[in-house]
Amino acid sequence: xxVYFRKRFVGVIGIEIDYSTMANEVGNITLFDNGYAxxxxxxxxxxxxxxxxxxxxxxxPRVPEGLLARDKFIRYEFDGVEKQAVWLPxxxxxxxxxxxxxxxINAEWQNWIFKIVAAFGSLxxxxxxxxxxxSGRITRPIRELxxxxxxxxxxxxxxxxxxxxxxxxxxxxxxxKKVAAHLKxxxxxxxxxxxxxxxxxxxxxxxxxxxxxxLQEKLNDSNGTLEFAVCxxxxxxxxxxxxxxxxxxxxxxxxxxxxxxxxxxxxxxxFRIGGDEFAALLLDGDYQKRNDLLKTFDDLCAESMxxxxxxxxKIDVARGLAVYGPVQDKNVRDVDAGRTSSCTSTxxxxxxxxxxxxxxxxxxxAVQGAAFRRLSISGNTWQCRYFRYxxxxxxxxxxxxxSSGIE
Numbered sequence: 044x045x046v047y048f049r050k051r052f053v054g055v056i057g058i059e060i061d062y063s064t065m066a067n068e069v070g071n072i073t074l075f076d077n078g079y080a081x082x083x084x085x086x087x088x089x090x091x092x093x094x095x096x097x098x099x100x101x102x103x104p105r106v107p108e109g110l111l112a113r114d115k116f117i118r119y120e121f122d123g124v125e126k127q128a129v130w131l132p133x134x135x136x137x138x139x140x141x142x143x144x145x146x147x148i149n150a151e152w153q154n155w156i157f158k159i160v161a162a163f164g165s166l167x168x169x170x171x172x173x174x175x176x177x178s179g180r181i182t183r184p185i186r187e188l189x190x191x192x193x194x195x196x197x198x199x200x201x202x203x204x205x206x207x208x209x210x211x212x213x214x215x216x217x218x219x220k221k222v223a224a225h226l227k228x229x230x231x232x233x234x235x236x237x238x239x240x241x242x243x244x245x246x247x248x249x250x251x252x253x254x255x256x257x258l259q260e261k262l263n264d265s266n267g268t269l270e271f272a273v274c275x276x277x278x279x280x281x282x283x284x285x286x287x288x289x290x291x292x293x294x295x296x297x298x299x300x301x302x303x304x305x306x307x308x309x310x311x312x313x314f315r316i317g318g319d320e321f322a323a324l325l326l327d328g329d330y331q332k333r334n335d336l337l338k339t340f341d342d343l344c345a346e347s348m349x350x351x352x353x354x355x356x357k358i359d360v361a362r363g364l365a366v367y368g369p370v371q372d373k374n375v376r377d378v379d380a381g382r383t384s385s386c387t388s389t390x391x392x393x394x395x396x397x398x399x400x401x402x403x404x405x406x407x408x409a410v411q412g413a414a415f416r417r418l419s420i421s422g423n424t425w426q427c428r429y430f431r432y433x434x435x436x437x438x439x440x441x442x443x444x445x446s447s448g449i450e
Contacts, residue, residue, distance in 0.1 A: 044056050044057065062091075062098070065082075065091065066091050066093075069081065069082060069091055069093070069139065070091075070093045072139075072141060074141055074142075074143045075143050075147045075148070075151060076147060077143065077144060077147055078141065078142060078143030078144075078147070079093045079094065079141075079142065079143075080093075080139055080140060080141045080142075081093065081139075081140055081142070082133075082137050082138070082139055082140075083106045083110070083137065083138055083140065084136065084137055084138075085136050085137075085138075087105050087106045087110070087111050088103040088104070088105055088106075089103055089104050089105070089106055090103065090137060092104075106140075107119050107120065107121045110128065110130075110140065115129055115130070116128075116129055117129070117130070118145070121142075124144050124146075125144065125145045125146070126142050126143065126144050126145060127142065127143065127144075127145050127148060128140050128141060128142035128143075129141050129142075181212060183206070184204070184206035184208070184212045184213070184216055185212065187203075187204050187205065187206060187216075188204065188215070188216065188219055190202070191203075191204055191219065191223065195223060195226065200223055200224075200226060200227035200230065201227075202223055204216050204219065204220055237249060238250035238253065240314075240315040242294055242297060242298065242315070243297060243298055243301040243315050244301075245301055245305070245313050245314055245315045245321070246312060246313070246314045246315070247314065247315060247316070248314065248315075248316045248317070250312075250314055251314040251316050251322055254312060254314075254324055255375050255376070258271065258324065258375050259374055259375045259376075262367075262374065262375060267369040268369070269326075269367070270326070270330055270367065271324065271325060271326045271330055271367050272324075272325040272330055272333055272364055272365060272366040272367065272378075273322060273323070273324055273325070273364075273365045273378055274308070274322065274323045274325060274333075274337070274362060274363070274364045274365075275320065275321070275322050275362060275363045275364075275365070276300070276304060276320065276321040276322065276323075276360050276361070276362045277319060277320050277321075277360065277361045277362070278296065278297065278300050278319035278320075278321075278358075278359070278360055279359040279360065279361060280296075280354075280359050281293055281296060281297070281318070281319040284296050284354060284355045287354075288354065288355055292353075292354075292355035293355065295355050295356065296355040296356070296358075297315075297319065299347075299355075299356055299358050300321065300358050300360055301313070301315065301321065303340065303343050303344065303347070303358055303360075304321055304323060304340070304360075306343075307336050307339050307340045307343065308323045308325065308329055308336060308340075310327070310328055310329045311323045311324055311325050311326070311329045312324050333364065333366075337362070337364060340360075340362065343358070344358050344359065344360055347359075365378045366378070
């Protein structure tokens with residue numbers, strides 16, 4: 044540096060920097076794991092290089108080809124390794140170069156890309172788990188509602204819905220449960236109306252047919268081992284009571300008949316299957332003691348007949364018992380009332396009335412042109428009356444036939 048005093052040149056002041064000091068300063072410059080810095084002069088000769096002992100050489104080596112370019116970022120090759128360097132000029136005319144291998148530069152950003160991708164993948168997995176959990180929270184009650192709808196469509200109104208959230212799906216679930224409960228109640232009331240006999244409050248013929256179908260399913264499931272019997276009842280003297288005392292008294296007579304049947308067969312379903320006809324399906328305990336129950340029924344009817352009650356309060360009922368036999372009967376509708384061990388009325392009548400009832404009910408009353416006999420008693424003489432059923436199931440009595448016995 045030139046020195047002046049009162050505008051007169053005095054001299055030059057300079058600082059001598061020790062080579063080792065300069066080498067240490069440049070040698071401390073590092074980049075990545077293997078990057079380093081070195082010095083070269085304007086002519087391209089290396090002044091200091093951390094990997095080359097320049098001072099021990101006879102002459103200074105030149106920088107690799109391309110390093111003297113004027114571009115700030117220079118890509119070149121040294122010892123077969125592709126490198127990239129950046130340089131800055133120094134005030135003394137030298138250039139300081141900082142260089143590192145391209146592979147190491149790429150490895151760094153590749154590592155960052157891997158970390159970013161890994162972080163993104165982790166976030167994506169977390170997001171998917173959250174979405175699945177959230178969607179499962181929504182779709183689970185919807186699936187339950189779908190399953191409940193299918194159950195209701197099949198007639199099962201006892202569907203279970205566990206979701207009780209406060210959101211829209213929860214409100215929908217609660218409303219659906221209320222609708223299902225109301226629907227069950229309404230269907231039950233409709234079934235009661237459809238299958239109930241208005242006069243006696245017993246089940247009607249429609250309910251009898253439905254029970255026969257259920258009984259057939261049980262018979263199929265048991266492979267023919269199910270034990271059951273069907274008992275039929277026919278009220279005697281109903282027409283006479285209606286004609287002589289009025290239909291209101293006939294109604295009392297039918298209610299009294301229903302009361303006795305229900306009291307005796309209190310563990311069996313009882314049906315009113317016609318104007319003066321009743322039926323009971325005997326299973327389990329009532330089936331096992333069927334003979335005792337029939338005797339009890341006959342005794343109650345006999346007591347009623349000899350009582351001092353009014354004519355419409357004296358219960359006179361013919362009954363017949365049909366017992367299922369796995370050898371003879373392939374299904375419920377094959378149960379033959381003609382094989383009953385007892386087919387009598389309360390006044391000692393024996394005959395084929397149970398067969399008539401069985402054929403009428405089990406075939407739906409559509410036995411066109413078929414003739415059946417109904418036996419009743421007049422004094423000490425059997426009266427055999429023939430009945431013919433048309434295609435509408437209507438009963439047409441024939442002329443009475445009197446004989447001393449059953450043909």
